[in-house]
Amino acid sequence: MSTTHTAEETRRLGVETTGIEIIDEAERTATPKDLFWPWFAANVSVFGISYGSYVLGFGISFWQSVVVTVVGVVLSFVLCGLIAIAGKRGSAPTMILSRAAFGVTGQKVPGVISWLVSIGWETFLAIMATLATATVFKELGWSSGTAVKIIAMVVVAALIVLASVAGYHIIMRLQSYLTWITGIATVVYIALTLGHVDWSAVSALPSGSFQSVIGALTMVMTGFGLGWINIAADWSRYQQRSASGGSIVVWNTVGGALAPTLLVIYGLLLGGSDQKLMDGIAADPIGTLATILPTWFLVPFLIAVILSLVSGAVLGIYSSGLTLLSLGVRIPRPSAALIDGIILTLGTIYVVFFAESFLGPFQSFLITLGVPLAAWAGIMIADLTVRRKDYDWGPHGADALFDARGRYGSVDWLSIATMVVASLIGWGLVINTFSDQASWNDWQGYLLGPLGLGGKDGAWAYANLGVLAALVLSFLVTLVGRRGTIARQESGAAA
Numbered sequence: 001m002s003t004t005h006t007a008e009e010t011r012r013l014g015v016e017t018t019g020i021e022i023i024d025e026a027e028r029t030a031t032p033k034d035l036f037w038p039w040f041a042a043n044v045s046v047f048g049i050s051y052g053s054y055v056l057g058f059g060i061s062f063w064q065s066v067v068v069t070v071v072g073v074v075l076s077f078v079l080c081g082l083i084a085i086a087g088k089r090g091s092a093p094t095m096i097l098s099r100a101a102f103g104v105t106g107q108k109v110p111g112v113i114s115w116l117v118s119i120g121w122e123t124f125l126a127i128m129a130t131l132a133t134a135t136v137f138k139e140l141g142w143s144s145g146t147a148v149k150i151i152a153m154v155v156v157a158a159l160i161v162l163a164s165v166a167g168y169h170i171i172m173r174l175q176s177y178l179t180w181i182t183g184i185a186t187v188v189y190i191a192l193t194l195g196h197v198d199w200s201a202v203s204a205l206p207s208g209s210f211q212s213v214i215g216a217l218t219m220v221m222t223g224f225g226l227g228w229i230n231i232a233a234d235w236s237r238y239q240q241r242s243a244s245g246g247s248i249v250v251w252n253t254v255g256g257a258l259a260p261t262l263l264v265i266y267g268l269l270l271g272g273s274d275q276k277l278m279d280g281i282a283a284d285p286i287g288t289l290a291t292i293l294p295t296w297f298l299v300p301f302l303i304a305v306i307l308s309l310v311s312g313a314v315l316g317i318y319s320s321g322l323t324l325l326s327l328g329v330r331i332p333r334p335s336a337a338l339i340d341g342i343i344l345t346l347g348t349i350y351v352v353f354f355a356e357s358f359l360g361p362f363q364s365f366l367i368t369l370g371v372p373l374a375a376w377a378g379i380m381i382a383d384l385t386v387r388r389k390d391y392d393w394g395p396h397g398a399d400a401l402f403d404a405r406g407r408y409g410s411v412d413w414l415s416i417a418t419m420v421v422a423s424l425i426g427w428g429l430v431i432n433t434f435s436d437q438a439s440w441n442d443w444q445g446y447l448l449g450p451l452g453l454g455g456k457d458g459a460w461a462y463a464n465l466g467v468l469a470a471l472v473l474s475f476l477v478t479l480v481g482r483r484g485t486i487a488r489q490e491s492g493a494a495a
Helices: 002-012 032-043 046-056 062-090 108-139 146-166 168-196 199-203 210-223 225-235 245-273 275-283 285-290 295-326 333-353 359-386 397-402 413-427 465-481 483-491
Strands: none
Touching: 032 168, 032 225, 032 245, 032 295, 046 062, 046 168, 046 210, 046 245, 046 275, 046 285, 046 295, 062 210, 062 225, 062 245, 062 359, 108 146, 108 225, 108 285, 108 295, 108 333, 108 359, 108 413, 146 168, 146 295, 146 333, 168 245, 168 295, 199 245, 210 225, 210 359, 210 465, 225 245, 225 295, 225 359, 245 275, 275 285, 285 295, 295 333, 359 413, 359 465, 359 483, 413 465, 465 483
């Protein structure tokens, strides 16, 4: 009785007690348009402007960059929206629903990769928020030493951890407020810096090669929608049964893609106008973006940047906690989020105060994990394309997502093999762009020579074909190879 009483009191405070279990019918009250707020808030960040310089860094023209930005951002969030349909169909976290494709036990393979990617990216966002505080304080002429970094880190970590522990309902309310705060601050930033745009310099940028365009496109897709794809269903699992799958894709895409598309295009204008600014953004995005602002707006700018980075980190830590539970860790959901929050905090402390060279190797590690994550996404999207019924269709069907003896079985060896082979091919078609700091990753790119793509120094080396190859190959294999398996699953037969 005391445990039930405690759970009820917790829910009254707005804290989500639901973990990885199927959401009850009575709690499925969300509508597709509700998806706009968390995705928009997590992506309406001034930091997105820096991607304009990253895109131009591939040596392509402004108009080529605009096409790359629009196609890359929108397409990547459409893929996110497709995964979000699984949340409505199964009312469970993304990695639990992934068991239908990989098996109840086999899901741990992509689950571990998903957990590492989520923890990694959200730690990176916390680091950026902490360092941004010191940078803006320096611009203001204030103290920017160790004490400032400690205070900033404590505030940032506390915001992320408390919100992620509170769970879905509080996060959804929080994101609706953050959308307005960060959105308004971003509009003001653009208004104050519009005078730095030099159209003659922007329009004079020379066109780049086809390979460079593909490389920039892959980077944009990976940096935006594909970076969120492993948690997309976590935010749609409270959708009503009657919700339209098409509407879920649309609102997920609009919420995620609207702000980044506009911000990256503005970043193209800023970076293309000033080579020095573009070079500075590549090394220190937050600090460089702050240098072109009037002093009076630096504090509001800092608040907006921190809130936008925290907003993205909250979504990731919440979902990484769910992924941790899907791997078999038997603790309450708030405790799982707290554990991941502690890991995030320790990682931030290490990087900010002790690491001499970390961000380069860290990003190299995350890029490497991006290839198998793309392979997983291809398998899941193909699975959803073939599947016609909800995951918990029929009597006791939902139990199968938690029972290795049920219709989804223990391990789907075709999915595991597809992910492994697609990843090996993908790694052979990407190169380590942080070789000077992470030489241990130089083994990548081993297929660029044998396939006649010019080797690691050729024109295709920086096109990052491996991410797209892993995504497309795994999709096609699953689309053809698992039709019979999915049909048996939907008939209710045990694996």
